[in-house]
Amino acid sequence: MEKRVLVRLGVAALCAVTVSSCTSPGPEAQNPELAPRGTAMTTVQPSRQDLANSITLDGVVTMNPVVGLVAPAAGQVRFLSRIAEPEPPTKAFRVGSVWKDGEPHWFEAPAGSTFAGRLVEDKDTVTAGMPVATVELVGYGIVADIDGSQAYRITDGLASVRAQIKNGPGPFPCTALGTIAALPAGTVPAPPAPPEPPAGEQPDPGAGPTTLPPPEQEQDPGATGSEPTGMRLVCTAPPKVKLINGAAVTLDVVTQQAKDALVVPVEAVAGGQGSGQVEVVEDDGSRRIVEVELGLTDGKVVQIRSGLTGTETITVPGPDLPPAPAQGEQK
Numbered sequence: 001m002e003k004r005v006l007v008r009l010g011v012a013a014l015c016a017v018t019v020s021s022c023t024s025p026g027p028e029a030q031n032p033e034l035a036p037r038g039t040a041m042t043t044v045q046p047s048r049q050d051l052a053n054s055i056t057l058d059g060v061v062t063m064n065p066v067v068g069l070v071a072p073a074a075g076q077v078r079f080l081s082r083i084a085e086p087e088p089p090t091k092a093f094r095v096g097s098v099w100k101d102g103e104p105h106w107f108e109a110p111a112g113s114t115f116a117g118r119l120v121e122d123k124d125t126v127t128a129g130m131p132v133a134t135v136e137l138v139g140y141g142i143v144a145d146i147d148g149s150q151a152y153r154i155t156d157g158l159a160s161v162r163a164q165i166k167n168g169p170g171p172f173p174c175t176a177l178g179t180i181a182a183l184p185a186g187t188v189p190a191p192p193a194p195p196e197p198p199a200g201e202q203p204d205p206g207a208g209p210t211t212l213p214p215p216e217q218e219q220d221p222g223a224t225g226s227e228p229t230g231m232r233l234v235c236t237a238p239p240k241v242k243l244i245n246g247a248a249v250t251l252d253v254v255t256q257q258a259k260d261a262l263v264v265p266v267e268a269v270a271g272g273q274g275s276g277q278v279e280v281v282e283d284d285g286s287r288r289i290v291e292v293e294l295g296l297t298d299g300k301v302v303q304i305r306s307g308l309t310g311t312e313t314i315t316v317p318g319p320d321l322p323p324a325p326a327q328g329e330q331k
Contacts, residue, residue, distance in 0.1 A: 043281055046264050046310045051296045051303055053256045055153060057233060059144035059163070059249040065234050066116060066186075066226045067141075067178035068131040069107050075100035077132050079122050079189075083115050095133050098126060109135040110177055112236075117186020117225035131179055134186040134226040137234070140243040144251050146180055146231040154180055154233065159254040161235050166248040174235035174251065186226035256296055262310050263301035268318045269294065278308070279315040289319050 071077060079096035086093055092111045097104035109115060113135040120132050142163055146154060164170035233251070237243060269276045269292070276294050279287050290312075295303030308314075 042316050043313045044265060044268060044316055045313055046262050046304060046308055047301075048260050048262055048310070049301070051258045051261045051263060051298060051301070052159070052254050053153065053296050053298070054252055054254045055150055057144035057146065057150075057251040057253060059142045059233070059251050061165070061243045061245055061247040061249060062141055062143040063245050064139070065137050065141040065143050066134050066183065066229055067110070067113065067137055067234050068119070068181060068183045068229075069095060069109065069133045069135060070179045070181075071098045071105075071126040071128055071130045071132050072107050073098045073100045073105040074126065074128045075105070077120055077122065077124050077126050078104070079118060079133070085109075085114055089114055089138050095135070098132075107132065109133075110137075112139065113137050117188050119184055119186055122189075129179070131181050131183055134183060135178075136226065137177065137236070140237070140245065141177070142174055142235050142237060142243075142249050142251070144233045144249070146233060148231075151180065151231055153255050154253060159257045161233070161254070162252045163235070163237065164250045164252075165241075165243075166250065168244075168247060169241050170249075171252070172238055172241055174237055176233060176235045178234060180231055180233050182231045183226070183229045185228045188225050258296050258303055261295065261303040262305075262308065263303055264308075264314055265316055266297060266300065266302050268314045268316045269302055270318045270320065276302075277319050278304075278312075279319045281313040281315060287315065 075098045077096060077098050080094060083095055084093055089112055092108045094106050094108050095115060097106045099105075116134040116136045118133050120126060120130075126132055158176050161174040161176050162171045163174040164172075233253070235251070264278065268278055271277055272294065274294055276292055277289050278292055280290050281287055290307055292307030293305040295305045297303065
Protein backbone atom coordinates (compact mmCIF):
# COMPACT_ATOMS: atom_id res chain seq x y z
CA MET A 1 0.00 0.00 0.00
CA GLU A 2 2.80 2.43 0.81
CA LYS A 3 4.51 1.68 -2.52
CA ARG A 4 1.37 2.59 -4.41
CA VAL A 5 1.07 5.91 -2.57
CA LEU A 6 4.70 6.80 -3.29
CA VAL A 7 4.24 5.95 -6.95
CA ARG A 8 1.17 8.11 -7.20
CA LEU A 9 2.91 11.03 -5.46
CA GLY A 10 5.92 10.70 -7.75
CA VAL A 11 3.72 10.72 -10.83
CA ALA A 12 1.83 13.72 -9.51
CA ALA A 13 5.07 15.61 -8.80
CA LEU A 14 6.37 14.82 -12.27
CA CYS A 15 3.12 16.04 -13.84
CA ALA A 16 3.31 19.23 -11.78
CA VAL A 17 6.86 19.91 -12.96
CA THR A 18 5.91 19.13 -16.56
CA VAL A 19 2.88 21.41 -16.50
CA SER A 20 4.86 24.20 -14.85
CA SER A 21 7.58 24.05 -17.50
CA CYS A 22 5.03 24.06 -20.30
CA THR A 23 2.99 27.00 -19.07
CA SER A 24 5.73 29.33 -17.74
CA PRO A 25 5.57 32.61 -19.72
CA GLY A 26 9.32 33.28 -19.42
CA PRO A 27 10.75 36.78 -20.03
CA GLU A 28 8.38 39.18 -21.85
CA ALA A 29 9.27 40.17 -25.43
CA GLN A 30 10.61 43.73 -25.70
CA ASN A 31 8.93 45.38 -28.68
CA PRO A 32 10.59 48.68 -29.60
CA GLU A 33 8.17 51.60 -29.63
CA LEU A 34 8.46 55.36 -30.19
CA ALA A 35 8.76 57.38 -27.03
CA PRO A 36 5.70 59.51 -26.24
CA ARG A 37 5.80 63.03 -27.57
CA GLY A 38 7.56 65.35 -25.13
CA THR A 39 9.75 62.59 -23.65
CA ALA A 40 13.27 63.92 -23.01
CA MET A 41 15.65 61.77 -25.05
CA THR A 42 18.80 63.68 -24.11
CA THR A 43 20.02 66.82 -22.41
CA VAL A 44 22.32 69.65 -23.44
CA GLN A 45 23.83 72.75 -21.92
CA PRO A 46 23.66 76.18 -23.56
CA SER A 47 26.78 77.25 -25.47
CA ARG A 48 28.11 80.45 -26.97
CA GLN A 49 28.86 81.26 -30.61
CA ASP A 50 28.66 84.06 -33.18
CA LEU A 51 25.31 84.05 -34.97
CA ALA A 52 23.95 85.78 -38.06
CA ASN A 53 20.69 85.91 -39.99
CA SER A 54 21.19 86.06 -43.74
CA ILE A 55 19.21 85.63 -46.93
CA THR A 56 20.26 85.28 -50.57
CA LEU A 57 18.80 87.48 -53.32
CA ASP A 58 19.09 87.41 -57.11
CA GLY A 59 20.08 90.82 -58.47
CA VAL A 60 21.08 92.50 -61.71
CA VAL A 61 23.38 95.37 -62.64
CA THR A 62 21.12 98.30 -63.61
CA MET A 63 21.75 101.76 -65.08
CA ASN A 64 20.41 104.75 -63.12
CA PRO A 65 18.21 102.91 -60.59
CA VAL A 66 15.66 104.87 -58.53
CA VAL A 67 16.21 105.02 -54.76
CA GLY A 68 13.70 106.08 -52.10
CA LEU A 69 14.52 108.49 -49.28
CA VAL A 70 12.67 108.02 -45.99
CA ALA A 71 11.54 110.40 -43.27
CA PRO A 72 14.09 110.44 -40.43
CA ALA A 73 11.37 111.19 -37.86
CA ALA A 74 7.60 111.55 -37.49
CA GLY A 75 6.29 115.05 -38.18
CA GLN A 76 5.58 117.53 -40.96
CA VAL A 77 7.68 117.22 -44.11
CA ARG A 78 9.05 120.38 -45.71
CA PHE A 79 10.85 120.26 -49.03
CA LEU A 80 13.49 122.80 -50.01
CA SER A 81 12.13 125.23 -52.60
CA ARG A 82 15.48 125.15 -54.40
CA ILE A 83 17.42 121.89 -54.17
CA ALA A 84 21.12 122.60 -54.62
CA GLU A 85 22.41 119.59 -56.53
CA PRO A 86 26.21 119.48 -56.79
CA GLU A 87 27.66 119.45 -60.29
CA PRO A 88 28.96 116.83 -60.94
CA PRO A 89 26.86 114.87 -58.41
CA THR A 90 29.72 113.65 -56.26
CA LYS A 91 28.46 114.87 -52.88
CA ALA A 92 25.36 114.28 -50.79
CA PHE A 93 22.82 117.13 -50.78
CA ARG A 94 19.75 118.08 -48.76
CA VAL A 95 16.30 117.50 -50.21
CA GLY A 96 14.10 118.50 -47.27
CA SER A 97 13.39 118.03 -43.59
CA VAL A 98 10.81 116.69 -41.19
CA TRP A 99 9.84 119.10 -38.41
CA LYS A 100 9.31 117.56 -34.98
CA ASP A 101 9.10 119.46 -31.69
CA GLY A 102 10.15 122.66 -33.43
CA GLU A 103 13.36 121.19 -34.88
CA PRO A 104 14.20 120.10 -38.45
CA HIS A 105 15.40 116.56 -39.13
CA TRP A 106 17.06 116.67 -42.54
CA PHE A 107 17.03 113.94 -45.18
CA GLU A 108 19.66 113.89 -47.91
CA ALA A 109 20.21 112.41 -51.35
CA PRO A 110 23.29 110.16 -51.45
CA ALA A 111 26.40 111.19 -53.36
CA GLY A 112 26.21 110.34 -57.04
CA SER A 113 22.45 110.90 -57.37
CA THR A 114 20.03 113.51 -58.68
CA PHE A 115 16.59 114.50 -57.37
CA ALA A 116 13.80 112.54 -59.09
CA GLY A 117 10.55 113.50 -57.38
CA ARG A 118 8.38 113.87 -54.30
CA LEU A 119 6.35 110.97 -52.95
CA VAL A 120 4.29 113.17 -50.59
CA GLU A 121 3.14 116.77 -50.72
CA ASP A 122 4.89 119.60 -48.93
CA LYS A 123 3.59 120.03 -45.34
CA ASP A 124 2.17 116.48 -45.23
CA THR A 125 2.37 114.66 -41.90
CA VAL A 126 4.57 111.56 -42.19
CA THR A 127 5.78 108.73 -39.96
CA ALA A 128 9.40 107.79 -39.31
CA GLY A 129 10.75 105.51 -42.05
CA MET A 130 8.05 106.45 -44.56
CA PRO A 131 9.33 107.05 -48.14
CA VAL A 132 9.04 110.77 -48.93
CA ALA A 133 11.15 111.38 -52.05
CA THR A 134 13.05 109.62 -54.81
CA VAL A 135 16.47 110.17 -56.31
CA GLU A 136 18.10 108.61 -59.34
CA LEU A 137 21.52 107.09 -58.96
CA VAL A 138 23.82 108.30 -61.73
CA GLY A 139 25.58 105.29 -63.23
CA TYR A 140 25.50 101.65 -62.25
CA GLY A 141 23.74 100.10 -59.28
CA ILE A 142 22.81 96.55 -58.31
CA VAL A 143 19.08 95.94 -57.92
CA ALA A 144 17.45 92.86 -56.32
CA ASP A 145 13.69 92.32 -56.16
CA ILE A 146 12.24 91.35 -52.78
CA ASP A 147 9.09 89.31 -52.19
CA GLY A 148 6.72 89.71 -49.26
CA SER A 149 8.12 86.78 -47.28
CA GLN A 150 11.56 88.43 -47.22
CA ALA A 151 10.51 92.04 -46.64
CA TYR A 152 10.21 92.04 -42.85
CA ARG A 153 13.44 90.10 -42.39
CA ILE A 154 15.33 92.75 -44.36
CA THR A 155 13.56 95.85 -43.09
CA ASP A 156 14.55 94.99 -39.50
CA GLY A 157 18.10 95.87 -40.41
CA LEU A 158 20.87 95.47 -42.97
CA ALA A 159 24.09 94.58 -41.21
CA SER A 160 26.00 93.96 -44.44
CA VAL A 161 25.55 93.11 -48.12
CA ARG A 162 28.05 91.15 -50.22
CA ALA A 163 27.73 90.66 -53.97
CA GLN A 164 29.06 88.12 -56.44
CA ILE A 165 28.67 88.80 -60.15
CA LYS A 166 28.03 85.53 -61.96
CA ASN A 167 31.14 84.65 -63.95
CA GLY A 168 32.56 88.00 -62.90
CA PRO A 169 34.12 89.91 -60.00
CA GLY A 170 33.36 89.14 -56.38
CA PRO A 171 32.57 88.68 -53.70
CA PHE A 172 32.74 92.36 -52.75
CA PRO A 173 30.90 94.61 -50.26
CA CYS A 174 27.86 96.38 -51.68
CA THR A 175 26.62 99.59 -50.01
CA ALA A 176 22.82 99.61 -49.57
CA LEU A 177 21.01 102.84 -50.44
CA GLY A 178 17.60 104.21 -49.43
CA THR A 179 14.67 102.01 -48.51
CA ILE A 180 13.46 98.60 -49.69
CA ALA A 181 9.80 99.74 -49.69
CA ALA A 182 7.80 99.76 -52.91
CA LEU A 183 7.69 103.32 -54.22
CA PRO A 184 4.74 105.09 -55.87
CA ALA A 185 5.32 107.37 -58.83
CA GLY A 186 7.35 110.41 -57.85
CA THR A 187 6.29 113.90 -58.98
CA VAL A 188 8.04 117.24 -59.27
CA PRO A 189 6.34 120.48 -58.23
CA ALA A 190 4.82 122.59 -61.01
CA PRO A 191 6.63 125.86 -61.77
CA PRO A 192 5.09 128.89 -60.02
CA ALA A 193 2.48 130.83 -62.02
CA PRO A 194 3.56 134.25 -63.36
CA PRO A 195 2.34 137.23 -61.27
CA GLU A 196 -1.00 138.75 -62.26
CA PRO A 197 -1.45 142.54 -62.73
CA PRO A 198 -2.69 144.49 -59.70
CA ALA A 199 -6.46 144.57 -59.16
CA GLY A 200 -8.20 147.27 -61.23
CA GLU A 201 -5.27 147.73 -63.60
CA GLN A 202 -6.04 146.88 -67.23
CA PRO A 203 -3.33 145.30 -69.35
CA ASP A 204 -2.10 147.26 -72.36
CA PRO A 205 -3.89 145.82 -75.43
CA GLY A 206 -0.86 146.46 -77.59
CA ALA A 207 1.53 144.86 -75.19
CA GLY A 208 0.39 141.35 -76.04
CA PRO A 209 -0.72 138.76 -73.51
CA THR A 210 -0.18 139.55 -69.87
CA THR A 211 1.25 136.10 -69.08
CA LEU A 212 3.61 134.11 -71.20
CA PRO A 213 3.77 130.32 -71.33
CA PRO A 214 6.74 128.87 -69.47
CA PRO A 215 9.78 128.31 -71.64
CA GLU A 216 10.36 124.86 -73.04
CA GLN A 217 12.64 122.86 -70.78
CA GLU A 218 14.80 119.90 -71.58
CA GLN A 219 13.10 116.69 -70.46
CA ASP A 220 15.00 114.98 -67.67
CA PRO A 221 14.12 112.78 -64.68
CA GLY A 222 13.69 115.86 -62.50
CA ALA A 223 11.05 117.24 -64.87
CA THR A 224 8.99 114.09 -65.27
CA GLY A 225 9.26 112.48 -61.84
CA SER A 226 10.06 108.83 -61.20
CA GLU A 227 8.32 105.60 -62.13
CA PRO A 228 6.77 103.35 -59.44
CA THR A 229 8.81 100.40 -58.21
CA GLY A 230 8.21 97.16 -56.37
CA MET A 231 10.02 96.21 -53.18
CA ARG A 232 13.70 95.99 -53.94
CA LEU A 233 17.18 96.43 -52.55
CA VAL A 234 19.56 98.84 -54.30
CA CYS A 235 23.28 98.84 -53.53
CA THR A 236 26.48 100.17 -55.07
CA ALA A 237 29.76 98.38 -55.71
CA PRO A 238 33.23 99.76 -54.90
CA PRO A 239 34.61 102.03 -57.67
CA LYS A 240 37.24 99.50 -58.80
CA VAL A 241 34.68 96.75 -59.54
CA LYS A 242 33.89 96.54 -63.25
CA LEU A 243 30.11 96.43 -63.86
CA ILE A 244 28.23 95.58 -67.04
CA ASN A 245 24.60 96.58 -67.45
CA GLY A 246 22.32 93.54 -67.21
CA ALA A 247 24.86 91.22 -65.56
CA ALA A 248 23.37 88.76 -63.04
CA VAL A 249 24.42 89.13 -59.41
CA THR A 250 23.94 87.05 -56.27
CA LEU A 251 23.58 89.07 -53.06
CA ASP A 252 24.23 87.68 -49.57
CA VAL A 253 22.32 89.95 -47.18
CA VAL A 254 23.12 89.72 -43.48
CA THR A 255 20.18 91.24 -41.64
CA GLN A 256 21.31 90.76 -38.03
CA GLN A 257 24.43 89.66 -36.19
CA ALA A 258 25.18 88.65 -32.61
CA LYS A 259 28.65 88.11 -31.18
CA ASP A 260 29.21 85.45 -28.50
CA ALA A 261 25.49 84.72 -28.29
CA LEU A 262 24.05 82.23 -25.79
CA VAL A 263 22.40 79.51 -27.91
CA VAL A 264 20.56 76.19 -27.55
CA PRO A 265 19.38 73.73 -30.23
CA VAL A 266 16.11 74.78 -31.85
CA GLU A 267 14.62 71.41 -30.84
CA ALA A 268 15.05 72.39 -27.19
CA VAL A 269 12.70 75.36 -27.48
CA ALA A 270 8.90 75.50 -27.68
CA GLY A 271 7.56 78.71 -29.18
CA GLY A 272 8.93 81.39 -31.49
CA GLN A 273 8.64 85.02 -32.61
CA GLY A 274 10.71 86.35 -29.74
CA SER A 275 9.46 84.21 -26.83
CA GLY A 276 9.45 80.54 -25.90
CA GLN A 277 9.92 77.90 -23.21
CA VAL A 278 12.64 75.42 -22.31
CA GLU A 279 12.63 72.57 -19.81
CA VAL A 280 15.43 72.70 -17.19
CA VAL A 281 16.59 69.59 -15.32
CA GLU A 282 17.55 70.31 -11.71
CA ASP A 283 20.35 68.56 -9.78
CA ASP A 284 17.81 66.33 -8.00
CA GLY A 285 16.32 65.18 -11.31
CA SER A 286 13.19 67.33 -11.10
CA ARG A 287 12.19 69.49 -14.04
CA ARG A 288 10.78 72.95 -14.44
CA ILE A 289 9.61 75.07 -17.37
CA VAL A 290 11.46 78.36 -17.92
CA GLU A 291 10.24 81.27 -20.04
CA VAL A 292 12.97 82.62 -22.36
CA GLU A 293 13.38 85.53 -24.77
CA LEU A 294 14.51 84.36 -28.21
CA GLY A 295 16.76 86.14 -30.69
CA LEU A 296 18.51 85.11 -33.90
CA THR A 297 18.46 81.62 -35.35
CA ASP A 298 20.32 79.90 -38.16
CA GLY A 299 17.91 76.97 -38.24
CA LYS A 300 20.13 74.79 -36.05
CA VAL A 301 20.49 76.86 -32.89
CA VAL A 302 18.53 79.80 -31.50
CA GLN A 303 19.79 82.71 -29.42
CA ILE A 304 18.59 83.00 -25.81
CA ARG A 305 18.52 86.69 -24.95
CA SER A 306 17.23 86.27 -21.41
CA GLY A 307 15.87 83.59 -19.07
CA LEU A 308 18.98 81.40 -18.84
CA THR A 309 22.45 81.91 -17.36
CA GLY A 310 24.19 79.28 -19.49
CA THR A 311 24.84 76.79 -16.68
CA GLU A 312 21.49 74.98 -16.89
CA THR A 313 20.85 71.48 -18.24
CA ILE A 314 18.17 71.57 -20.94
CA THR A 315 16.05 68.68 -22.21
CA VAL A 316 15.87 67.84 -25.91
CA PRO A 317 13.23 67.87 -27.29
CA GLY A 318 11.81 70.81 -25.42
CA PRO A 319 8.47 71.07 -23.62
CA ASP A 320 5.34 70.27 -25.59
CA LEU A 321 2.41 72.66 -25.70
CA PRO A 322 -0.54 71.49 -23.55
CA PRO A 323 -3.40 69.92 -25.53
CA ALA A 324 -6.45 72.06 -26.22
CA PRO A 325 -9.40 71.34 -23.88
CA ALA A 326 -12.17 69.17 -25.27
CA GLN A 327 -15.31 70.91 -26.48
CA GLY A 328 -17.40 72.01 -23.54
CA GLU A 329 -14.52 71.72 -21.03
CA GLN A 330 -13.08 74.66 -19.14
CA LYS A 331 -9.38 75.48 -19.39
